[in-house]
Amino acid sequence: MTTTGTGAAAAGRRVLAPLALAQFICSFAGSSMNVMINDISEDLDTSVQGVQVAITVFLLVMAALMIPGGKLTDRWGRKRCLMLGLAVYGVGALLSAAAPGLGVLILGNSVLEGVGTALLIPPVYILTTLLFTGTAARARAFGAIMALGGIGAAAGPLIGGLLTTAIDWRANFGFQVLVVAVILFLTRTLEDPLPADPGRPFDTVGAVLSAAGLVLLVTGILAADNNTWLMIGLLAAGAIVLAAFFGWIRRLERAGREPLLATSLFRSRVSNLGLVTQNAQWLVLMGVSFTVGAYLQVVRGYSAIATGGVFTAATLGLLASSLAAEALAKRRAQRTLIVTGFATTTAGVLVLLLLVRAYGGPWPFVPGLLLIGLGLGLMLTPSVNVVQSAFPDDRQGEISGLSRSVSNLGSSLGTAVAGTILVSALSPNGYAAAMIVLAGFGVVGLGAALFLPHDRPPGGAHRRPRR
Numbered sequence: 001m002t003t004t005g006t007g008a009a010a011a012g013r014r015v016l017a018p019l020a021l022a023q024f025i026c027s028f029a030g031s032s033m034n035v036m037i038n039d040i041s042e043d044l045d046t047s048v049q050g051v052q053v054a055i056t057v058f059l060l061v062m063a064a065l066m067i068p069g070g071k072l073t074d075r076w077g078r079k080r081c082l083m084l085g086l087a088v089y090g091v092g093a094l095l096s097a098a099a100p101g102l103g104v105l106i107l108g109n110s111v112l113e114g115v116g117t118a119l120l121i122p123p124v125y126i127l128t129t130l131l132f133t134g135t136a137a138r139a140r141a142f143g144a145i146m147a148l149g150g151i152g153a154a155a156g157p158l159i160g161g162l163l164t165t166a167i168d169w170r171a172n173f174g175f176q177v178l179v180v181a182v183i184l185f186l187t188r189t190l191e192d193p194l195p196a197d198p199g200r201p202f203d204t205v206g207a208v209l210s211a212a213g214l215v216l217l218v219t220g221i222l223a224a225d226n227n228t229w230l231m232i233g234l235l236a237a238g239a240i241v242l243a244a245f246f247g248w249i250r251r252l253e254r255a256g257r258e259p260l261l262a263t264s265l266f267r268s269r270v271s272n273l274g275l276v277t278q279n280a281q282w283l284v285l286m287g288v289s290f291t292v293g294a295y296l297q298v299v300r301g302y303s304a305i306a307t308g309g310v311f312t313a314a315t316l317g318l319l320a321s322s323l324a325a326e327a328l329a330k331r332r333a334q335r336t337l338i339v340t341g342f343a344t345t346t347a348g349v350l351v352l353l354l355l356v357r358a359y360g361g362p363w364p365f366v367p368g369l370l371l372i373g374l375g376l377g378l379m380l381t382p383s384v385n386v387v388q389s390a391f392p393d394d395r396q397g398e399i400s401g402l403s404r405s406v407s408n409l410g411s412s413l414g415t416a417v418a419g420t421i422l423v424s425a426l427s428p429n430g431y432a433a434a435m436i437v438l439a440g441f442g443v444v445g446l447g448a449a450l451f452l453p454h455d456r457p458p459g460g461a462h463r464r465p466r467r
Contacts, residue, residue, distance in 0.1 A: 014186075014189075015127075015131055015190065016128075016132075016141055016144055016145070017186055018183045018186035018187045018190065019124045019127060019128055019141075019145060020144050020145045020147075020148040020149075021148065021179060021182065021183050021186070022082070022086070022120055022121070022124050022183055023121065023124055023145050023146070023148055023149040023152070024148040024149060024151065024152035024179075025089075025152065025176055025179045025180065025183070026062075026089075026117045026120070026121060026149075026152070027148075027149040027150070027151075027152035027153040027156070028152035028153070028155070028156045028159065028176070029058065029093075029109070029113060029117075029156070029176060030055070030058065030059055030153060030156070030286060030411055031152075031153045031154070031156030031157055031160075031285075031286065031289045032156035032157060032159060032160030032172055033051065033054070033055050033109075033160065033172070034055070034156070034157055034160075034289050034290050034292075034293030034294070034307075035157040035160045035161040035164065035293050035297070035304045035307040035308045035311075036051075036160055036161075036164050036169040036172065036304055037051045037052075037293060037294055037297050037298065038297045038298065038304070039164055039168075039169040039304055040054075040105070040169055043169065044099065044100075044101050044102050044105065045101075046101075046102040048294060048298055050102050051102075052222075052290070052294075052415065052419040052420075053106070053222065054102065054105055054106050054109060054110050055110075055290065055415050055419075056218065056222060056412055056415045056416045056419065057106060057110035057111070057114070058109055058110040058113060058114045059114075059286065059408055059411040059412035059415055060114070060214065060215060060218045060409075060412040060416075061110060061111060061114025061115060061117075061118065062114050062117045062118050062121070062404075062408040062411075062412075063214055063218075063405050063406075063408035063409035063411070063412050064118075064210070064211035064214045064215055064405075065114070065115060065118035065119075065211060066118050066121065066122065066401055066402075066404045066405035066408055067207070067210055067260060067261055067401040067402060067405045068118070068202075068207040068210075068211070068260065068401075069081070069085075069118040069119045069121070069122045069401060070122035070126070070398065070400050070401020070402070070404070070405075071202060071203070071207075071260060071398070071401060072119070072202065073122055073123050073126055074196070074197055074200045075196065075197060075198055075200045075202060076196055076198075077192050077194075077195070077196030078123040078126050078127050078130075078192045078194070079123070079127075079187070079190055079191070079192040080192075080196065081119050081120065081122070081123045082119075082120050082123040082124070082127070082187060082190075083184065083187060084119055084120075085115075085116045085117065085118070085119030085120025085121070085123070086116065086120055086180050086183055086184050086187070087116070087184075088112055088113075088115055088116035088119065089112070089113050089116025089117060089120065089176075089180055090116070090176075090177055090180040090181070090184075091108075091112055091116075092107075092108045092109060092111070092112025092113035092114075092115075092116055093108070093109075093113060093173045093174075093176040093177045093180065094108070094173070094177055095107065095108030095112060096108035096109040096113070096170075096173040097170045097171075097173035097174050097177070098170070099170075108173075109173070113176075117408075121404050122400050122401045122404060124145065125142075125145075125384075125388070125400040125403070125404065126400050127190070127192070127193075128141045128142060128145060129388060129400070130193045130194065131193060142381055142384050142385060142388070143322075143329070143381045146322075146380040146381040146384055147318075147319075147322035147323075147377070147380070147381070149380070150285075150318045150322060150376055150377060150380050151315065151318055151319055151322065153285055153286070153289070154285075154311065154314045154315040154317075154318045154319075154373055154376075155311075155315040156289075157289060157293060157307060157308045157310075157311035158308040158309065158311050158312050158315055159172075159175070159308070160172050160304065160308060161303075161304040161305040161306070161307055161308020161309065161311075162305055162308060163175055164304035164305070165303060165304050165305035166305075169304070200258075201257065201258050202260075203249070203252065203258065203259050203260035205248060206245060206248055206249055206252070206259055206260030206261065207260055209241055209242075209244055209245035209248060210242070210245045210260060210261070212241050213238050213239075213241035213242035213244075213245055214238070214242075214409060215238075216234050216235075216237045216238030216241060217234070217235060217238035217239070217242075218409075218412050218413060218416050219234050219238075220232075220233075220234030220235035220237075220238060221235075221413065221416040221417055221420060222416050222419075222420060246263070249261055249262070249263060250263060261398065261401075261402060262395075262398060265391075265395070265398060265399060265402055268390045268391070270386060270390050270452065270453060271386070271387050271390040271391070271399070273386075273448045273449070273451055273452050274383055274386035274387040274390070274452070275387060275402070275403065275406045276444070276445065276448035277338055277342070277379065277383045277386075277445050277448050277449050277452075278383045278384070278387065278403060278406055278407045278410065279406045279407065279409060279410035279413075279445075280342070280410060280441050280442065280444055280445025280448070281341075281342075281345075281376060281379060281380060281383060281407075281410065281445060282407045282408070282410035282411040282414065283410035283411065283413050283414035283417075283438075283441050284345060284346075284349065284372070284376075284414060284438050284441055284442050284445070285372070285376055285411075285414065286410070286411040286412075286414035286415050287413075287414030287415065287417060287418035287419075287434070287437075287438045287441070288349065288352070288369075288372060288414075288418070288435075288438055289311070290414070290415045290418055290419050290422070291418045291419070291422050291431065291434045291435065291438070292307075292310070292311070292352070292365065292369070293307055293311075294419070294422055295422065295430075295431045296310060296362075296365075299431070302362075306362070309362070310362050310365045310366070310369070311369065313365070313366040313367075313369040313370040313373065314369040314370065314372055314373035315373060316370065316373065317369070317370040317371065317372065317373025317374040317375075317376075317377065318373035318374070318376055318377040319373075319377070320373075320374065320377065321373070321374045321375075321376075321377025321378045322377040322380075322381075324377075328378070329381070329382070333454060334382035334385060334386055334452070335382075335449065335452040335453065335454060337378050337379055337382045338378075338379040338382050338383055338386070338449040338452065339446065339449045339450060339452075340375075340378055340379075341375045341376065341377075341378035341379025341380075341382075341449075342375065342379060342442055342445045342446035342449050343375070343446060344371050344372075344374055344375030344378065345371065345372050345375030345376055345379075345442055346375075346439055346442030346443060346445075346446060347371055347375075348367075348368045348369065348370070348371030348372035348373075348374075348375060349368065349372065349435055349438050349439040349442055350368075350435075350439055351367050351368035351371060352365065352368030352369065352372075352435055353368075353432055353435040353436065353439070355367065355368060356368075356431070357431075357432060379449075384403065386452065387399060387403050388400070388403065414438070414441075417434075417437060417438075418434040418437065418438055421433050421434040421437060422434045
């Protein structure tokens with residue numbers, strides 16, 4: 001490699017490092033609390049359901065605000081949004097570490113960290129698209145970011161368990177503060193390739209309607225084990241508000257004004273299918289993480305570190321397939337990788353169900369979690385590539401916000417759905433029911449992947465999917 005080539009590669013790594021670390025810490029935060037359920041509930045005098053609400057609200061705030069966060073990058077600038085989001089996230093982590101009760105934990109972890117994530121994640125994907133030109137370079141960059149994101153989600157229980165056992169559950173949030181400080185330091189020299197446009201219009205009504213609709217839908221799922229009529233009412237209200245949101249943005253478009261989300265984003269069949277696969281991937285990952293974590297601690301009485309140790313199998317599987325992702329992408333079509341990933345992941349969920357019900361001890365969890373990690377590592381990056389490459393560079397801000405919102409909505413739905421089933425019946429039957437439902441969502445993702453167009457990357461480069 002020439003000196004110039006070496007310098008360019010080093011510069012690329014310097015740019016990519018803070019972006020990938022930002023995705024890592026946000027994914028880590030979403031799963032690490034799953035091994036601290038007993039410790040937090042005992043220390044803060046709350047219940048398993050209270051901790052589930054804190055986890056779900058964090059994921060839900062991210063999903064509800066991700067689209068507005070993506071639009072604000074045009075007004076405020078991508079680097080400014082990234083650094084502001086990191087600062088808000090860091091304050092939330094500090095507040096969570098000192099939380100005297102569940103309410104303060106929800107304010108710090110669920111609200112402030114959720115808002116910070118919604119501000120910082122869209123710039124990560126927009127800056128990656130703008131700074132890495134060419135499909136091959138962009139695919140490698142997205143591969144690194146998604147790999148660290150997946151590893152953060154899979155390794156969250158292990159790292160969280162180690163910190164909780166060695167120090168205290170509050171050290172988990174101290175670790176997040178340290179990582180955020182490192183990212184802020186690395187980001188100081190990052191250059192935004194596009195100037196901010198303070199005069200860019202922002203659709204406040206659309207932002208409120210979209211966020212309210214998503215909140216009502218997920219809250220309705222959380223209410224399922226308490227009041228059936230309340231659940232139905234919240235779900236119906238959420239559907240009505242989201243319908244009003246789509247009616248509002250169509251009205252703005254007819255008037256020639258810029259809406260929060262252009263309806264043209266939903267006219268790409270390939271992108272729509274890719275969004276379904278993204279939602280299903282994160283739904284299964286976070287649903288399995290919460291279900292296994294809660295079951296091990298509440299039903300089997302495992303410690304935080306023992307629970308985290310069980311999740312090592314998923315971390316190793318995801319790491320192995322992520323490291324091989326670039327080589328696989330040169331030889332296999334994106335559709336093939338996504339289909340194989342869903343088939344492997346769904347098989348892993350079924351193996352978790354069958355072996356854990358048949359045998360005692362921690363080892364029956366290992367094969368299923370390993371398969372889930374391998375499957376997710378295969379398909380996380382191709383799913384992002386399918387969606388992002390379906391639109392030109394001038395639409396990346398919108399599609400990045402929508403893509404991240406759909407993924408985080410999957411995370412919050414996974415925790416809400418699986419957690420509601422499990423918490424309503426903390427028993428082997430509750431575990432089995434949650435796993436069956438998660439396997440069903442894996443089949444839905446597989447079905448969407450099968451309808452993706454057949455494409456084979458020539459010469460190792462990802463070909464733009466047909467629209």
